[in-house]
Amino acid sequence: MRTKLALMITLAMSPAVFADDKKAMEQAQNMPMGNMQMDQSEAAAETAKATGTVRKINREKGTVTIAHGPVPELEWPAMTMGFKATPEQLEKLNEGDEIGFEFTSKGMDSSITSIEKQ
Ligand SMILES: [Cu+2]
Numbered sequence: 001m002r003t004k005l006a007l008m009i010t011l012a013m014s015p016a017v018f019a020d021d022k023k024a025m026e027q028a029q030n031m032p033m034g035n036m037q038m039d040q041s042e043a044a045a046e047t048a049k050a051t052g053t054v055r056k057i058n059r060e061k062g063t064v065t066i067a068h069g070p071v072p073e074l075e076w077p078a079m080t081m082g083f084k085a086t087p088e089q090l091e092k093l094n095e096g097d098e099i100g101f102e103f104t105s106k107g108m109d110s111s112i113t114s115i116e117k118q
Pocket of ligand 1: 068076079
């Protein structure tokens with residue numbers, strides 16, 4: 001990101017920019033959006049492991065709230081949050097269970113891929 005920012009600043013200061021301000025502005029506007037889209041698709045692929053305690057199970061919504069420890073892969077601190085889970089995954093869980101689990105995370109949307117009691 002820093003390299004690209006430096007590149008943008010270099011472009012903005014180059015004589016060509018003054019020759020065609022409008023085109024330079026379009027380039028400057030397009031570049032950050034391209035970066036954001038790339039970041040999102042990278043986030044979509046992220047898989048991580050964590051351990052935690054089951055706080056709440058919502059079988060109707062297909063979610064489980066877990067107080068989980070830090071997740072170094074995602075630079076997450078310990079927190080309590082909801083994860084999407086399948087009926088099969090929820091079936092064997094009870095509130096208060098100590099669990100280890102794997103999940104995929106896309107922005108604020110996290111889905112459990114495997115979960116087991118410890
Ligand atoms: Cu979390």
